[in-house]
Amino acid sequence: MSVQADPGYSLSSERLRRRKVVNRIMEALATLAALLAVAVLVIVVASVLKKGIGAINVDFFTKTTSTFSFGPSQSGIANAIVGSLVIVFFAILMALPVGVLAAIYLNEFASPRMRAPLQLALDVLNGIPAIVVGIFVYVLLVLGSGQSALKASFALAILMLPLFARSTQEVLALVPNALREGSLALGAPRWRTTLSIVLPQAVGGIITGATLATARVAGETAPLLFTSSLVGNEVNWNPSHPLMSMPYFIFAASEQADPGLQEQAWATALVLIAFVLVASTIARYFGLRSRRRRGGKR
Amino acid sequence: MTTAARTAPTGPAALQRRGRFRFGDALLYGLTLVAGFAAVVLLILITWKVLAGAKLSWQTFHLDFLTTTTWNPVTEVFGAGLFLFGTALTSIFALLVAGPIAIAIALFLTELAPPWIRAPVGALVEMLASVPSVVLGLWGILVMGPWVVSTLSPILSTLFGWTPFFDGEQTVGSSQLSAVLILTIMVVPIVSSICRELFTNVPTELKEGALALGATRWEMIRGVVFPYSRAGISAALILGLGRAVGEAIAVTQVIGAGTQISFNLFATGDTLASKIAASYNSAGTNLERSSLVYLGVLLLIFSLIVNVLAQLIVRRVARRQQGRT
Numbered sequence: 236m237s238v239q240a241d242p243g244y245s246l247s248s249e250r251l252r253r254r255k256v257v258n259r260i261m262e263a264l265a266t267l268a269a270l271l272a273v274a275v276l277v278i279v280v281a282s283v284l285k286k287g288i289g290a291i292n293v294d295f296f297t298k299t300t301s302t303f304s305f306g307p308s309q310s311g312i313a314n315a316i317v318g319s320l321v322i323v324f325f326a327i328l329m330a331l332p333v334g335v336l337a338a339i340y341l342n343e344f345a346s347p348r349m350r351a352p353l354q355l356a357l358d359v360l361n362g363i364p365a366i367v368v369g370i371f372v373y374v375l376l377v378l379g380s381g382q383s384a385l386k387a388s389f390a391l392a393i394l395m396l397p398l399f400a401r402s403t404q405e406v407l408a409l410v411p412n413a414l415r416e417g418s419l420a421l422g423a424p425r426w427r428t429t430l431s432i433v434l435p436q437a438v439g440g441i442i443t444g445a446t447l448a449t450a451r452v453a454g455e456t457a458p459l460l461f462t463s464s465l466v467g468n469e470v471n472w473n474p475s476h477p478l479m480s481m482p483y484f485i486f487a488a489s490e491q492a493d494p495g496l497q498e499q500a501w502a503t504a505l506v507l508i509a510f511v512l513v514a515s516t517i518a519r520y521f522g523l524r525s526r527r528r529r530g531g532k533r
Numbered sequence: 534m535t536t537a538a539r540t541a542p543t544g545p546a547a548l549q550r551r552g553r554f555r556f557g558d559a560l561l562y563g564l565t566l567v568a569g570f571a572a573v574v575l576l577i578l579i580t581w582k583v584l585a586g587a588k589l590s591w592q593t594f595h596l597d598f599l600t601t602t603t604w605n606p607v608t609e610v611f612g613a614g615l616f617l618f619g620t621a622l623t624s625i626f627a628l629l630v631a632g633p634i635a636i637a638i639a640l641f642l643t644e645l646a647p648p649w650i651r652a653p654v655g656a657l658v659e660m661l662a663s664v665p666s667v668v669l670g671l672w673g674i675l676v677m678g679p680w681v682v683s684t685l686s687p688i689l690s691t692l693f694g695w696t697p698f699f700d701g702e703q704t705v706g707s708s709q710l711s712a713v714l715i716l717t718i719m720v721v722p723i724v725s726s727i728c729r730e731l732f733t734n735v736p737t738e739l740k741e742g743a744l745a746l747g748a749t750r751w752e753m754i755r756g757v758v759f760p761y762s763r764a765g766i767s768a769a770l771i772l773g774l775g776r777a778v779g780e781a782i783a784v785t786q787v788i789g790a791g792t793q794i795s796f797n798l799f800a801t802g803d804t805l806a807s808k809i810a811a812s813y814n815s816a817g818t819n820l821e822r823s824s825l826v827y828l829g830v831l832l833l834i835f836s837l838i839v840n841v842l843a844q845l846i847v848r849r850v851a852r853r854q855q856g857r858t
Binding site for chain 1: 545555557558560561562564565566567568569570571572573575576578579582583585586633634635637638640641642644645646654656657658660661663664665666667668669670671672674675676718721722725749750751752754772775778779780781782786806809810813814825826829832833836837839840841843844845848
């Protein structure tokens with residue numbers, strides 16, 4: 236790695252020594268920075284685990300949340316889990332088809348002149364803060380007619396769309412062009428080629444990307460504040476009502492001084508973080524494996 | 534990898550066929566075209582609706598909104614001054630801390646670490662980005678906050694007590710300092726993952742050339758890696774800034790909803806995004822609601838500028854690198 240210079244050879248061995256010391260210091264600082272980031276992750280996950288695990292039991296998953304400020308008379312988050320499932324499910328339902336179709340357009344049909352601005356729009360949409368998306372849905376849909384889980388799903392879908400589209404597009408770009416040419420040469424129409432030849436090749440990667448995006452968006456709270464926060468304490472599967480969700484419960488409970496509620500917030504955070512980390516780890520693992528397999532085949 | 538056809542036009546889009554009309558083709562093309570434009574439509578719709586929502590407040594306060602530092606629902610005087618200040622203070626400090634750390638991590642992962650350590654550490658750093666902000670905020674108030682009061686702020690106070698930013702003693706757990714730290718944690722993974730990609734793309738022959746001339750690794754980084762990726766680093770930092778400015782939830786949880794402008798990081802404060810998040814269910818009058826949306830307009834304008842700027846830089850860098858190979 237580092238060149239061992241003979242001290243007698245160098246005219247300015249003092250200077251060389253100083254350069255090496257500076258180099259060492261910088262290397263140490265860089266290593267320290269990486270350690271620091273990993274340490275923060277470990278500390279956050281460990282404190283969530285330590286503080287949340289105590290409140291996790293069967294009741295926690297089967298009973299519903301208690302009304303704030305009256306203490307935990309019931310002690311579970313069943314309604315929040317159901318609400319999160321409903322909201323995220325409908326968000327995927329809205330965003331995934333649009334995202335995949337948009338990716339197909341960008342990769343299969345668009346001329347470079349069209350592609351550049353549309354991709355820019357997706358990336359810019361990706362950068363809009365979640366709270367602004369929440370306000371947008373509030374002004375567009377909630378003002379006047381009230382909150383509902385579907386409106387929350389719409390807000391989350393806006394956050395998912397660019398992630399779905401870009402990740403799908405990346406996978407489609409990996410499908411060898413020879414497959415398309417072969418299919419077209421056999422006389423298959425273009426739509427048939429796209430749906431039966433190109434998409435099946437990419438479906439694994441699409442699912443990987445979609446899982447990563449879903450894991451990221453499932454923990455978003457900001458869009459839910461304006462769209463699904465006036466909630467009751469009963470388990471409800473009806474998406475036309477505002478529903479309790481895990482992120483919102485953590486947010487609301489974290490503002491309370493009640494230690495019982497705080498413990499529940501930690502436990503909910505544990506469930507949420509476990510979902511996010513497990514889902515993204517699995518997705519990453521499969522993504523890596525399929526990429527390796529494809530790389531090996533060629 | 535070099536299986537690309539030798540024919541002149543390549544890529545899926547070049548495979549356009551001229552011939553008889555097929556209904557299926559037209560249908561798929563139409564559907565995907567509409568979906569392709571969804572992002573554009575959404576951007577226009579978001580801008581239009583958010584502007585429309587702020588109309589009442591705009592008509593009442595105009596640009597005075599930006600400089601008014603009161604937010605008083607009783608007298609119905611609203612202004613963004615306090616929140617603009619808080620946003621600028623917290624995100625600039627967060628970027629000052631996060632920037633060097635993120636670049637250092639990227640350097641570690643591309644230049645220093647042995648190969649077997651790169652993938653797992655890189656994955657862990659990126660995992661930090663997928664911790665939901667509400668969980669980070671919960672940890673921020675209940676774990677980090679007390680630690681900041683008991684340990685960090687006395688140290689900062691002794692070291693930097695002479696600056697206006699670390700004046701006196703911190704008494705409550707919620708502070709602008711906590712917001713800075715939480716934002717730092719959120720910004721680091723974003724900036725470092727972009728920088729990591731930039732540093733990997735620095736041509737090996739340039740790096741090896743510098744080392745062969747006798748440069749130490751740090752001199753090689755300073756002389757080759759940094760100049761080569763300067764534009765990209767600035768784009769990464771801009772994107773990080775956009776993220777810090779737009780973060781609402783975690784900041785609301787830790788910043789303490791202060792009502793005074795203060796340079797002192799030990800004091801409480803408020804930002805544009807955190808004010809909106811904190812007032813989601815308390816806005817009583819139409820004017821207050823509209824003023825909250827006005828805060829959203831400011832965030833939207835800022836994020837549009839920041840993201841377009843950063844993406845244009847990123848694209849220019851990518852084009853330059855494509856031209857090289």
